[in-house]
Amino acid sequence: KQEVTQIPAALSVPEGENLVLNCSFTDSAIYNLQWFRQDPGKGLTSLLLIQSSQREQTSGRLNASLDKSSGRSTLYIAASQPGDSATYLCAVNQYRDDKIIFGKGTRLHILP
Amino acid sequence: DGGITQSPKYLFRKEGQNVTLSCEQNLNHDAMYWYRQDPGQGLRLIYYSQIVNDFQKGDIAEGYSVSREKKESFPLTVTSAQKNPTAFYLCASRVTGTNEKLFFGSGTQLSVL
Numbered sequence: 001k002q003e004v005t006q007i008p009a010a011l012s013v014p015e016g017e018n019l020v021l022n023c024s025f026t027d028s029a030i031y032n033l034q035w036f037r038q039d040p041g042k043g044l045t046s047l048l049l050i051q052s053s054q055r056e057q058t059s060g061r062l063n064a065s066l067d068k069s070s071g072r073s074t075l076y077i078a079a080s081q082p083g084d085s086a087t088y089l090c091a092v093n094q095y096r097d098d099k100i101i102f103g104k105g106t107r108l109h110i111l112p
Numbered sequence: 113d114g115g116i117t118q119s120p121k122y123l124f125r126k127e128g129q130n131v132t133l134s135c136e137q138n139l140n141h142d143a144m145y146w147y148r149q150d151p152g153q154g155l156r157l158i159y160y161s162q163i164v165n166d167f168q169k170g171d172i173a174e175g176y177s178v179s180r181e182k183k184e185s186f187p188l189t190v191t192s193a194q195k196n197p198t199a200f201y202l203c204a205s206r207v208t209g210t211n212e213k214l215f216f217g218s219g220t221q222l223s224v225l
Contacts (some may be wrong), residue, residue, distance in 0.1 A: 004154075034213050042200055043116075043216035044155075087156060091214070098162065099170065100145065100214060102120045104154035 002027045004103035012109040021075040023090035031093040118217035133204035142208040144186040149200040171218045
């Protein structure tokens with residue numbers, strides 16, 4: 001059974017720092033991996049989608065990498081801002097049944 | 113505006129009652145999903161549907177039922193068999209295909225009276 005793990009569960013950093021969020025998955029038979037942002041009491045917003053054949057994707061200050069063979073992905077946030085404070089979740093779309101499985105998320109707090 | 117609409121935003125259920133959560137999308141997406149989120153937890157898949165009149169169980173389908181009679185609509189019924197229904201419920205949709213982003217509604221908070 002696919003398991004998606006996100007470390008750390010929570011993170012507080014001063015404004016302006018670069019930071020890395022981690023995501024690991026146990027079954028590498030995936031179509032893609034997505035990173036999402038969730039604000040309290042709200043739905044999720046897709047940030048980046050990396051196809052299984054890709055190594056990384058970039059959008060503005062965000063860069064996501066994927067190492068499918070080792071079952072790992074990272075989300076790099078450059079020059080963090082207070083507005084980046086939110087919960088970040090990763091999800092994998094697995095081959096065998098097309099399910100999309102989520103990790104529990106990393107709760108990020110950027111200190112002004 | 114295109115998007116996914118979930119209603120109501122807040123819902124209260126009495127003991128032994130069935131309640132239905134609405135999810136409507138005007139994005140012309142084929143695939144639709146229902147997830148449950150408990151405080152401090154990730155999302156767990158309840159049901160998903162890739163075409164009209166067809167749906168599959170997710171990891172926690174017991175106590176829930178769905179229908180997919182129209183492409184735009186994927187209602188979720190929380191039955192009295194679901195003994196711990198208090199949670200945040202999220203509906204999502206996407207274009208069918210191997211590398212299409214998932215889009216979410218704004219969620220429904222269900223609580224037990």
